[in-house]
Each structure stands twice: as structure tokens, then as C-alpha cells.
Amino acid sequence: MKETQLGSLLRPVRAGNAFEETVERLLQAVKLGVVPHGERLPSERDLAVHLGISRVTLREAIRSLQEAGYLDVRRGRYGGAFVIYRPPGPSGGDLAEAVNQMGAGDLADALTFRMAVECGAAQILATLTLDSAQRAMLLRRLADVNGAAPSDYRRLDTAFHLSIAELTGSPLLAAACADARLRVTDLLNAIPVLGPNIAHAAAQHQAIVSAILAGDPDGASRAVAEHLEGTAALLRGFLA
Amino acid sequence: MKETQLGSLLRPVRAGNAFEETVERLLQAVKLGVVPHGERLPSERDLAVHLGISRVTLREAIRSLQEAGYLDVRRGRYGGAFVIYRPPGPSGGDLAEAVNQMGAGDLADALTFRMAVECGAAQILATLTLDSAQRAMLLRRLADVNGAAPSDYRRLDTAFHLSIAELTGSPLLAAACADARLRVTDLLNAIPVLGPNIAHAAAQHQAIVSAILAGDPDGASRAVAEHLEGTAALLRGFLA
DNA sequence: CCTCATTGGTATTTTTTCATACCGTAGAAG
């Protein structure tokens, strides 16, 4: 076994210090819209437990997000950390800037990773026999995206994609898909939400769901690949 | 977005403390045969840098592996931490014990995750245009497995599988595949290496490589799925 | 208007982890 594989196994044990990782995690949860504008995060005590860190470290992270203008922290009962941040509107943000902020190699890496895990998840899900509740969940998320207001579109689009991984019943796979999506959140948020694109995406979403429900793994994987390739090509085009 | 998705994003920031994670990482590198019997690990100073931890913490981890009988640590120039551990021989280990040592849910999770990322990786690789060096690497790894001595079979089999992910050029994807494989190492090591199985696997390996080189993503993904499903079914069968 | 549960805010101590410097050893090279 060559040196190359040693790199995969003897890679860093931790990405950074607990504080930095926590800020990153919370920031992405906010940017992704997991906790929408106006809603509050779980209490510090709960969050600290879920994130596996001390309340002190969590508070430092929350404080920095507060100072950066993402959160409004209120005390007392029924208080908490409320999300102030609003993602870029339907008109999108500065895509070129967002793309060039991350390295070309990192972008390619993230896109490849996302393609692999999301295709894999759809493929797996298509081989499973879904019960009625699971089918309902999938269709519900699809309907949510199709009926989304422009300002909610990206949030519900993300929810739809993550549902596919979650329905496989594999937490590891769900985490991998969530991670993959987090790495391109800023970029996706900068893409304008335009009518034709939405219609195109809707057709592709439908194709994905149909293939999954029909038990067609290859078809599901291919449908996801086509869907993701669209935004991937767009993003790659912005590499200076 | 429902509570379920909150779980994916507000999951633990770190799996455990630095010491525990380091022990786990080194242990798996040893069990996987990345550093074969008799070879030595990189020096403490190098390893600490690569793993992103302090030398003190690394030494604690090495010491516990030494006490557990996996490593022989020698000092002085040309010294180092040498691997004593030998993986279970061709006759395999106690599979039932290994399977039941990890929970049923964890096993299903790990198998699903592995299936998704390895299928995804093969699929991606089949869409890429490989240069001659990459094709040579892939064929070389395939030949290595086919020509492997029984005692080296699992190590070279792992090397072959990880090569597919590495050749995609995505470190994230390579890491995910390595992680997926690590989670089932103990189980795979416990499976006896038998002649008929090797022949069967060799045919499947050939099918995977052929599909990749032919630029057939669906075929590559399906070939990997079939290959992995074999061991997955075997392992699931041992769930008490 | 008061109570009180729930939430953020603060302080203190302990544990873990890191950074740095230095010591002891062994084995190849001359």
C-alpha cells in the first residue's frame, strides 16, 4: 500500500479547535435555514449536550455569531438565541466572489463529493421498500419545494435533498450528505432563483422521486447526477 | 424543516477526546494493514504534525497501543513504533463475536454508508477520462489483489477499493470511503479467505474495472453494488 | 401583581491538550 493511502488514514484527527468548529457548525445551520429567520436555537444547555462540547465553549461561539450579526440573544424564560440572518433573496448574491473565496481545488472536491454521496443515497433508497409513511414524507418534501415561496425555495430544496439521505436510515450517510451540502451552501445561496431554473429543477426532482418510488436505482442515481450537474457546471463556470 | 434534520446538523462536533480518537485512528491503520506487520509508523514528531495533535497526546495513544500488544516501541536512531499485530489469518476470526460486538443498527448503518460512497466513487470515476498513469494505477491494484498471497489478500483488497475513491481526485470522497471501510474492518478481517470467494471477488473486481475504463457509470456502480452486497449479506446473516 | 420555571450570564476549579525545551539511546558511518 502506497503513501497515498497513508494520507487518508493518518489525516488530521480534528479539523480545528472546538470553538472554531462550533462557530462553523452553527453558522452553516443558520445559512442553510435549518433554523429559519426569527426562530430560536435550542437552549445553550441542550445544544452543548447535542454538540458534545461544554457550555462555555458553546457560549463563545454563540457570542461571536451574535457580534457578527447572525443571532439575537435574549435572556430570561422564553429567551434564547434567535436567528436574525436572512439568506440572500431570490436575486442571489455575488456568485463570482463566493466561488473565488474558496479555492478551485476545494470547489471541485466539494462538488465531486456531493455528487458521489447524493447519487449513492438516491440509489440506495431506490433499492429499499418504503412504507407508506416514508413515501408520504418524500412526496411531502417534493410538494414543499414545488409550492415554495421564492424566499423559502433554497431552504426547502435543501430539505428535500437531505430527506433522501435520511430515508435510507443511515445516520452516517445522512451526515455525509449534510456535510457535502454545507460545503456548497454559500455558493448555492448566491445563485439567483429564477423561474425557468425552478421549473427545470422541479422536473428533475420529480424524476428523482419517480425513480426512487419505482425501485429503479440506476434511474434514481442518474436523475440526481443530472440535477446536480446543472449547478455544478454553473459554479465551475465562475472559476476565474 | 423538521427535527430530524436538526439532528444531522447539530450532531456532535467531536467524536471523543483527542486521545481516544488518536488511538482509534492508529488502531485502524494497523488493523487495516496500512502499516504492515514489522513496519514502523512515522516518527512521533511527523505523526503528530500529520494528525494535527500534540506529541504528548500522540505518545499517550501509542503507549496504550503498545500496552495492548499492537506495537513494539524502540528508541534510538532507526527506532520507532513497529507493528507487532498480525491480522487474523486466511482462516478468519470469530465472525459472530465481531458482528455482535457492534450493534445491529451500527452494522446496518456502516454497510449502507459503505455501499453509498463506494458506488458513488466508482460511478464518478467512470465518468472521468483517465490518463495512462491513472489507468495503470487501477490495473496495477487489480493485479495486486489477484496475485496476492492469502495473508496479504485483505490488505491488497482494501488498497484496490480505496484506489477507486482516490483516483476521483476528491480528498473528501477518499476520506469518506476510507472511513466507511474502517467501520467494517474488524468484520472483514474475521471472514475466512476461501478459494471460491477469491475467484468470485476477482471476477467482480474485473467487472468494476472494466466498467470504469469503458466509461460506464451505471455499470461501474452496479458492479460495486453486487460486489459489496455479497459480504454485506454474509455479515447481516450473523446478526444474532 | 406575584410566583416560578426556564433561560442566559458569571465565576471557579479541574482536566485535557498543547508548545517548548532538553535528555538518553542506539546504530550506521567513518
Added chain:
DNA sequence: CTTCTACGGTATGAAAAAATACCAATGAGG
């Protein structure tokens, strides 16, 4: 046999993180 040097071994102080306990505020409900 001596030297040189790349390795593990040790010590110490600082920093990060965690654990614990307690304080303060707020607003719904009685």
C-alpha cells in the same frame, strides 16, 4: 572505537476546554 544524528523519553508552563455551581432576568400563568 568514536561520532553523529534521528529517534523515543521526560519535564514544565501555558492555553484550551470541560465540569460545576450559582446568579440574574424575563414573561407566562395564577
